[in-house]
Every structure is written in structure tokens, then in C-alpha cells.
Amino acid sequence: MTKMRSNRLKIIFMLCLACVTTGGQHFESKVAQLLQDETEHIKCFVEGKDLTCFWEEEEERNHLHNQYTFTYSYENKNKMACAVSSLSLLASNKTIFFCKLAKTPFFTTLHVQVHRDGQKLYTRSLNAENFLFLDPPRNLTVLSSGKEGQLNVSWLPPQLKYMDDSMIYEVRYAAEGSDLGKVEVIKVSTMLVLLGLESDTRYKVWVRVKPDGVAYKGYWSAWTEPVFGVTPPSDVDPLIVLLVLSIGLILCLLSLTVILSHQKFLLKKLWPDIPTPEHKFPGLFTVYKGDFKEWMSHNNGSMWGRSVHVYTEELPSPLEVLSEVSLTSHDTSHREEVKPAEEDEEKESERSDSGLTDRWPDPPHAHWLMDQLRALQENPESHSQSSLLQSHDTYVTLNQGDIEQQADDVFEETLPLQTLFSSAGTPSLSISHSDLGSLQQSSGSGRLSSQSSLEYPNHTWPPKGPGYAYMAVADSGVSMDYSPMSSSRIAELGRHRIYTNDYKNEIFPHKWPLSGQYIKSG
Amino acid sequence: MIQAGHKTVRKTVGLFAVLLMVLEWTRPGLSSPLRPICDLRVLDHFIKEAWDAEAAMRACKDACSIATNFTVPLTRVDFDVWEAMNIEEKAQEVQSGLHVLNEAIGSLQASNQTDVLQSHVDASISNIASIRQVLRSVSIPEYVPPASGGEDEETQKVSSISELFQVHSNFLRGKVRHLLASAPVCKQGVS
Numbered sequence: 081m082t083k084m085r086s087n088r089l090k091i092i093f094m095l096c097l098a099c100v101t102t103g104g105q106h107f108e109s110k111v112a113q114l115l116q117d118e119t120e121h122i123k124c125f126v127e128g129k130d131l132t133c134f135w136e137e138e139e140e141r142n143h144l145h146n147q148y149t150f151t152y153s154y155e156n157k158n159k160m161a162c163a164v165s166s167l168s169l170l171a172s173n174k175t176i177f178f179c180k181l182a183k184t185p186f187f188t189t190l191h192v193q194v195h196r197d198g199q200k201l202y203t204r205s206l207n208a209e210n211f212l213f214l215d216p217p218r219n220l221t222v223l224s225s226g227k228e229g230q231l232n233v234s235w236l237p238p239q240l241k242y243m244d245d246s247m248i249y250e251v252r253y254a255a256e257g258s259d260l261g262k263v264e265v266i267k268v269s270t271m272l273v274l275l276g277l278e279s280d281t282r283y284k285v286w287v288r289v290k291p292d293g294v295a296y297k298g299y300w301s302a303w304t305e306p307v308f309g310v311t312p313p314s315d316v317d318p319l320i321v322l323l324v325l326s327i328g329l330i331l332c333l334l335s336l337t338v339i340l341s342h343q344k345f346l347l348k349k350l351w352p353d354i355p356t357p358e359h360k361f362p363g364l365f366t367v368y369k370g371d372f373k374e375w376m377s378h379n380n381g382s383m384w385g386r387s388v389h390v391y392t393e394e395l396p397s398p399l400e401v402l403s404e405v406s407l408t409s410h411d412t413s414h415r416e417e418v419k420p421a422e423e424d425e426e427k428e429s430e431r432s433d434s435g436l437t438d439r440w441p442d443p444p445h446a447h448w449l450m451d452q453l454r455a456l457q458e459n460p461e462s463h464s465q466s467s468l469l470q471s472h473d474t475y476v477t478l479n480q481g482d483i484e485q486q487a488d489d490v491f492e493e494t495l496p497l498q499t500l501f502s503s504a505g506t507p508s509l510s511i512s513h514s515d516l517g518s519l520q521q522s523s524g525s526g527r528l529s530s531q532s533s534l535e536y537p538n539h540t541w542p543p544k545g546p547g548y549a550y551m552a553v554a555d556s557g558v559s560m561d562y563s564p565m566s567s568s569r570i571a572e573l574g575r576h577r578i579y580t581n582d583y584k585n586e587i588f589p590h591k592w593p594l595s596g597q598y599i600k601s602g
Numbered sequence: 603m604i605q606a607g608h609k610t611v612r613k614t615v616g617l618f619a620v621l622l623m624v625l626e627w628t629r630p631g632l633s634s635p636l637r638p639i640c641d642l643r644v645l646d647h648f649i650k651e652a653w654d655a656e657a658a659m660r661a662c663k664d665a666c667s668i669a670t671n672f673t674v675p676l677t678r679v680d681f682d683v684w685e686a687m688n689i690e691e692k693a694q695e696v697q698s699g700l701h702v703l704n705e706a707i708g709s710l711q712a713s714n715q716t717d718v719l720q721s722h723v724d725a726s727i728s729n730i731a732s733i734r735q736v737l738r739s740v741s742i743p744e745y746v747p748p749a750s751g752g753e754d755e756e757t758q759k760v761s762s763i764s765e766l767f768q769v770h771s772n773f774l775r776g777k778v779r780h781l782l783a784s785a786p787v788c789k790q791g792v793s
Binding site: 129154155156183184185186187188189207209241245294295296 | 642646649650676677678679680681682758768772773775776777779
């Protein structure tokens with residue numbers, strides 16, 4: 081029996097010691113904190129349901145606790161005494177005297193006083209419900225929620241009656257190794273989800289508590305011990321990846337469709353064909369290996385015959401060769417040839433060559449001209465005087481034939497010619513010389529089929545009525561040396577377009593719209 | 603025969619209709635029960651306004667001085683003693699205290715005071731009435747005047763308006779709030 085009683089006493093003593101130790105740890109920390117924060121001489125706080133007031137020993141004084149008396153009163157009642165105790169704080173090497181009220185009246189004004197050796201030392205009036213000093217929250221846990229950048233924090237409130245719904249919490253968190261932390265305030269609830277955290281990072285979390293200030297007021301509790309939590313690593317949402325891939329695939333298909341539908345156009349723009357003259361010289365590069373002389377000699381006749389069909393881009397300009405020799409025998413034929421030529425020329429709308437404005441039509445008298453030129457080439461002696469290809473001075477002037485029919489074709493642009501060449505010549509064809517005055521003309525073609533330029537005979541030029549002069553020069557690749565010629569009408573030769581184009585010459589600004597055929601000087 | 607039966611039925615219906623109309627008009631004193639207001643945030647709202655009034659009266663010294671004394675209830679709460687009391691005792695203590703407080707603050711309405719004081723007086727009177735409704739909703743017994751007719755022991759005297767409003771806020775924060783928190787109706791749904 082005696083042994084059992086002693087064992088029980090020992091157990092109770094150990095439990096009490098444990099409680100006191102636990103409470104003492106919190107008590108000392110609270111005292112230490114209030115020693116720094118509270119400015120009043122008598123520092124009071126409520127722990128649990130009891131009010132504790134303490135004061136600091138004066139420096140270099142070794143008073144005993146029994147020298148102090150602590151009294152309190154409320155509601156005009158008589159003063160009541162409280163037992164004074166002392167405590168030495170090891171951390172700050174200070175001594176405090178304190179008194180713990182056994183039955184603390186709340187919601188009423190307390191008047192406390194401290195006397196030492198009969199003398200009033202300190203006094204203070206306070207309401208106990210306004211000085212709650214709670215213990216830190218319990219069981220702080222930090223868990224990963226599974227979502228990126230989030231942590232779930234939860235805790236339990238300090239053990240205190242009547243005040244569970246009157247507490248406010250403060251959560252502090254910071255990445256491990258970082259001094260910068262953030263604070264979140266939360267009311268009543270004992271859990272919080274931290275958002276906006278870095279992925280795959282270790283965080284430290286602290287929590288503290290305080291009364292909300294409506295029914296009870298007090299100090300912030302001490303921070304809990306830090307608890308660590310790790311945020312999950314960043315995870316790419318598979319739906320986003322799938323969407324991005326789908327959009328990329330659709331864009332690729334669209335671009336491919338566009339490219340394929342405009343393949344030729346794009347190829348032409350991006351990789352234009354280098355123009356080659358092969359198609360204009362059939363067999364030149366394939367058969368004769370580029371030997372032009374050989375090719376010319378072998379293809380001379382056929383070239384002329386096929387010139388109409390071979391040269392598709394350059395429309396041959398019919399030429400009317402002005403010759404000193406009277407070509408009366410050919411006059412009518414010229415007229416006949418000219419008329420349909422003019423008619424054809426009227427039908428032309430555009431030309432494909434650059435630099436020139438009008439598209440020269442395929443004149444009906446081109447064959448006659450071709451024959452003439454052929455004849456000239458075959459019999460150069462007989463036509464030497466009239467061969468323009470070889471002579472500077474020979475050119476043929478032709479009229480349109482029936483003046484009456486051609487009266488409408490006369491434009492005002494022919495007047496300058498008439499004024500310049502005022503001496504009226506009678507024949508439709510006349511002989512002109514190169515030493516006569518010349519009106520310079522240049523056609524704005526960059527593509528010279530002929531380097532020739534022609535001269536007008538000024539005084540022997542009979543531009544009467546619808547008469548006009550024009551000169552045709554056939555170009556077979558041979559350069560001609562002609563002096564500049566002005567305002568001469570150039571007819572087509574086959575499908576070739578032949579121009580006078582001397583860039584050094586000045587240009588007459590006006591056109592010569594003769595039956596729709598224009599000489600563009602540019 | 604049939605005609606007589608019809609007449610009888612008509613008379614009965616008419617009397618019944620008249621009876622219903624009379625009952626609807628008089629409305630005998632059975633009132634529908636109020637839904638219990640157990641959320642303490644409702645009372646916290648009134649407590650916050652009492653804080654504001656106390657702070658305003660503390661700042662107003664000369665203008666808010668008055669010669670007479672006020673009889674106010676005791677506001678002290680000893681938790682050990684409080685926990686030992688039953689609900690009826692707590693209810694009586696709270697209801698009588700509200701009655702006394704209402705009379706003390708109400709006495710200021712008649713006197714000429716500043717607009718600030720008057721607004722706080724009116725708000726406090728209105729809040730006490732609302733608190734009574736809240737207590738009624740949680741089935742707290744109504745105030746019963748003491749049969750003895752003597753002065754209630756649970757009162758004290760204060761000599762300033764600031765002390766009056768201090769007592770007012772302390773009473774609401776203490777006794778009234780703990781009574782509401784411990785109301786049996788509110789604890790029934792809590793395991």
C-alpha cells in the first residue's frame with residue numbers, strides 16, 4: 081500500500097512537472113517577448129483563463145519577492161491580494177516578479193497595483209479579455225495538392241474554450257534558402273491553399289494566431305516551428321500539347337495546299353526561267369553547237385520562210401524599202417500591200433515586247449516584202465541602188481495610193497512633216513538621200529532588232545495629202561549603220577518588229593498614228 | 603326539401619367564411635417560431651458598433667459630461683462560476699442586464715445632446731432590441747422583473763457617459779455573447 085501510494089505520487093509529480101515545464105516554456109517565451117514589446121511597467125497577459133502580470137527587477141537591485149505586494153480590484157469592490165513569485169530568465173539574464181490571478185474576472189475593468197515595502201510602485205487599469213496571449217497553433221502540416229505551384233497547409237487551433245470562432249491566423253512561407261517570405265492572413269479557418277508557388281521547390285511554412293479583436297483582443301502568438309513542403313514539378317498539360325500539335329498540322333496542310341495550287345506561279349516568281357534564245361534558233365545549239373555561221377548558212381532559206389511562225393514574241397515589222405530606183409512597177413503592189421497592212425495594224429492592240437507600245441500586226445504584205453528582200457539578197461547588184469540593207473542613201477517613199485481613200489487617215493501629226501518638207505513631190509515614190517535633213521527619231525525599244533537609223537530626205541519629201549513616208553528595215557541579225565531617221569513609218573516584216581533605236585538620238589514626242597500603227601518614240 | 607338543404611349549406615359556408623375572416627383579423631397570439639440565429643457574427647456586428655460608441659464617447663469629454671449617475675448592470679464573467687450556472691440563470695442575468703442597460707441609455711434620448719452622441723444612443727437602443735430578438739430566436743427565456751421589487755444586486759453605478767458605453771460594450775462581449783454561444787438550440791446540430 082505504501083509503495084503504491086508513493087508510486088502514484090511520483091507519477092502525479094512527474095505529470096505536474098511535465099505540465100509546468102511545457103507551460104513554463106511557453107510562459108518564459110511570452111514573458112521574454114513582452115519584455116521587449118510592452119512599454120507598461122506592469123506587463124499583463126492572459127494564458128488560458130488566467131491573467132498573469134509581471135514586472136522587471138530594477139537594475140543592480142536584488143530584491144526579494146516578498147518585498148513586493150500585488151493588489152487588484154474591480155467593480156468598486158475591495159482590493160484583493162495576489163501572491164508574488166520571481167523568475168530568472170536565462171536567455172536575457174533578467175529577473176522578473178509576477179502574479180497569477182486565480183479567478184480572473186473578464187469583461188470588467190481591473191485595477192492592479194504593485195507596492196514595494198509599503199510604497200506604491202506601479203499601477204495599471206486593464207480589461208483582461210483584451211490581453212490574450214495565445215499559444216502557437218498545433219499540428220502544422222504542409223502537403224502537396226498535386227497541382228502545379230500549390231501547397232495545402234493545415235493546423236489545429238490552440239486549446240482554448242469559447243474562442244475557436246474568434247481567432248485570426250497568419251501564415252508565413254518562403255522558399256528554402258530565401259530570406260524573402262510572404263504572409264497570408266486567414267480568419268477562423270484552420271487550413272489554407274498556397275498558390276503561385278514555384279514548381280519543384282522546397283518551402284518553409286510558419287503559422288501564428290491572435291484573437292480577432294471583436295470579443296477578445298490580444299498579442300500575436302509565437303511562430304510555430306517551420307514545416308517543409310515540396311511543390312510538384314511542372315507538368316505540361318497533355319491537352320495543350322495536343323492542341324498545339326493539331327494547330328501546327330492544320331497550318332502546314334493549309335500552306336502546302338496553297339503552295340501546290342499556285343505552284344507554277346510561285347516557281348515563276350521565285351525561280352524565273354532564264355530566257356534562252358534556243359527556241360528562236362532551232363538547231364543552233366543542238367545541231368551546230370552554237371556555230372552561228374553554219375546555222376545561218378544551213379537555215380537561211382527556211383528561216384525566212386518560217387520567220388513568221390518561229391519568232392512568236394518579236395513581231396516582224398514589215399519594211400518598205402525606199403530606193404532610188406523608181407519602183408513604179410511595184411507601186412500598185414505596194415499600195416495593195418500597204419492597205420491590208422494598215423488594216424491589220426489597226427487591229428493590233430498591244431505588243432508583248434518591252435519598251436514598245438504597239439503590237440505590230442502580221443501584215444498581209446509581209447510575204448511580198450520577204451520576197452523583195454530575198455530578191456535583194458539574191459541579186460544584190462540589180463537592186464543595189466534600192467537596197468536599203470546595204471546603202472545608207474536608199475530608201476523608198478510610198479504613198480497610200482488612193483488619196484481619197486486615205487484622206488481620213490491623215491492626222492495632224494503628219495503636218496510637221498509637210499511643213500518640214502514643204503516642197504511638194506509628185507510621185508508617190510521618190511528618191512531620197514541620206515544627206516538631206518534628218519529628223520531624229522528613236523523608238524524606245526530596248527530590244528533592237530536593228531541598229532539602223534534612217535534619214536529623211538527633207539526637200540524631196542512629198543508629203544502631200546495622205547502621203548507619208550515610211551521605211552521598213554528587215555533585220556536578220558546583221559547590224560546596219562543608218563543615220564538617225566525621224567518620223568518614218570515602219571511596217572512589219574513578217575512577224576518581226578524592226579525599229580530604229582538610237583539612244584543617243586532625241587525623240588520626237590508625238591506619235592504617228594497611221595492607221596492604227598504607231599511609232600513610239602521614247 | 604332540396605331547397606331547404608341548399609339553404610342550410612349556404613348558411614354553413616357563410617358562417618365558416620366569416621369565422622375565418624375574424625380569426626385572420628384578430629390573429630390570436632400564436633406567432634410562427636423564429637429561425638434560430640446561432641451565428642455569432644450577427645452579435646459581433648452589434649459588438650463592433652458598441653466599440654465605436656465607446657471610442658467616440660471616450661474622445662468626447664466635455665461635451666458628453668452629465669451630472670446624474672447611471673445604474674448599469676455588472677459585466678463581470680467568471681468562467682468557473684459561469685460554467686456552473688444553468689441556462690435559465692444565465693438567461694435571467696442577461697435579460698435583466700439588457701433591461702437595465704436599455705433604461706440607462708434610453709434616459710439619454712430625452713436630454714439634449716450632440717448629434718454624434720444622439721446617433722450612438724439611437725444605435726445602441728436599436729441594437730439592444732435586435733439582440734433581444736436574437737435571444738428569442740434561440741429560445742432564451744424572456745426578462746422577468748424581480749418579484750421583490752427591490753434593486754437588483756447585479757448592478758452598479760457609473761457617473762459618466764463614457765463609462766456607460768464602456769459597460770455597454772463589455773456586457774455585450776461578455777455575458778450576452780457567452781449566453782448565445784452556449785444556447786442549447788445552437789448546440790443541438792453540433793456533434
